[in-house]
Amino acid sequence: MTYEGVLRKMKTELAETVQYYLIFEQDFLNVNQVLDKRLAINFLNYECTGCGKKKKVFANGVCYNCFMERPEMGEWVIRPELSKAHLDQEHRDLEFEKKVQLQPHVVYLANSSNVKVGVTRKSEIPTRWIDQGAHEAIEVVEVPNRYLAGITEVALKEHLSDKTNWRSMLTNDLKDLDLAAIRDDMRQYLPEEVQDYYLASSTELEIKFPVLNYPAKCKTLNLAKTPFYEGVLKGIKGQYLIFEDGMVFNVRKHEGFNVNLSLQ
Incomplete structure (x- = not known):
């Protein structure tokens, strides 16, 4: 079984054990159901989650232009003490900033x-x-x-x-x-x-996470350097997939990566 699409951070559902979902444009995968199965990840190309263009991702799943221009990428997101919508002061888009900051x-x-x-x-x-x-x-x-x-x-x-x-x-x-x-x-x-x-x-x-085995040591998978990987999935925690060989994959860090996932 294969899935293809642009990665975004996994959707989650609080339950006795957290449920995880990878949502693609045409399909979705309950990642919990892949535990103890072999999963192959193949990086195809970049696709900015902001403008949708096939441009290299700069940060947070978006290209450089979107990172510098889109209101949701403003510095106040990382440093909330810089928020100024309560003063009616705009950073990039006051309407957007009021909607997010004034709640x-x-x-x-x-x-x-x-x-x-x-x-x-x-x-x-x-x-x-x-x-x-x-x-x-x-x-x-x-x-x-x-x-x-x-x-x-x-x-x-x-x-x-x-x-x-x-x-x-x-x-x-x-x-x-x-x-x-x-x-x-x-x-x-x-x-x-x-x-x-x-x-x-x-x-x-x-909170209880769906992890069968925790690794003694971790090594990180970077698809930009290693575009193909496969291994047996042993756990999901945070926004990480944990594999049997100690490899861990940060899904959120790979937002904007168009991938093919294959279950074996």
């Missing part, structure tokens, strides 16, 4: 490899946590716009990491922690503007 956002703690602080739109919970491979996560504050979430994250980054150690996450070198206690300890560092938005009664969510 409820959550600052959270997630444990993927260590406790990290992060920001996401409320509507993206728990998707954001799943994408990061977090086996446990908790909300800290819920604020009405992206800017307030951004300054909260900046404040908490003085005391917590904002990065995930992907190798530890994929080898399952993890610890179960009391995130509610850590959340309570972080309250003292919240900016004055968000103190009233603190979620004192939020509860920790535990």
Whole structure:
């Protein structure tokens, strides 16, 4: 059985074990059903997920022009403290920026490899946590716009990491922690503007990923350098496919890659 199309990050569904889907223009694949089967990945060409042109992907699945021009690629996406729609100030497209920035956002703690602080739109919970491979996560504050979430994250980054150690996450070198206690300890560092938005009664969510075997060591598959690979799929975590030989494939990093997938 074969599938062909442009890769985008896997869609997920929270269940007893997270369900993963690769969505293509004409078809879709429930990736969980491929566990313990041999999967071949063949890179065909690039296709920008922004303009649709067959141009080399620069970052985030888009070509250089789209990265520099499209509103969803603005710096405020990565650095939410730079959001200015609440001030009626435009970066690239004020209408788009208001739509995204002026909605409820959550600052959270997630444990993927260590406790990290992060920001996401409320509507993206728990998707954001799943994408990061977090086996446990908790909300800290819920604020009405992206800017307030951004300054909260900046404040908490003085005391917590904002990065995930992907190798530890994929080898399952993890610890179960009391995130509610850590959340309570972080309250003292919240900016004055968000103190009233603190979620004192939020509860920790535990997430189980479909992994049959974790690798002792990881090696990464880069389709730009190795356009063909095949191996037995042993797990899915975050946005990674984990193979029997220790190879791991970051689907999200390969957005904009047109591929052929073959199940054997």
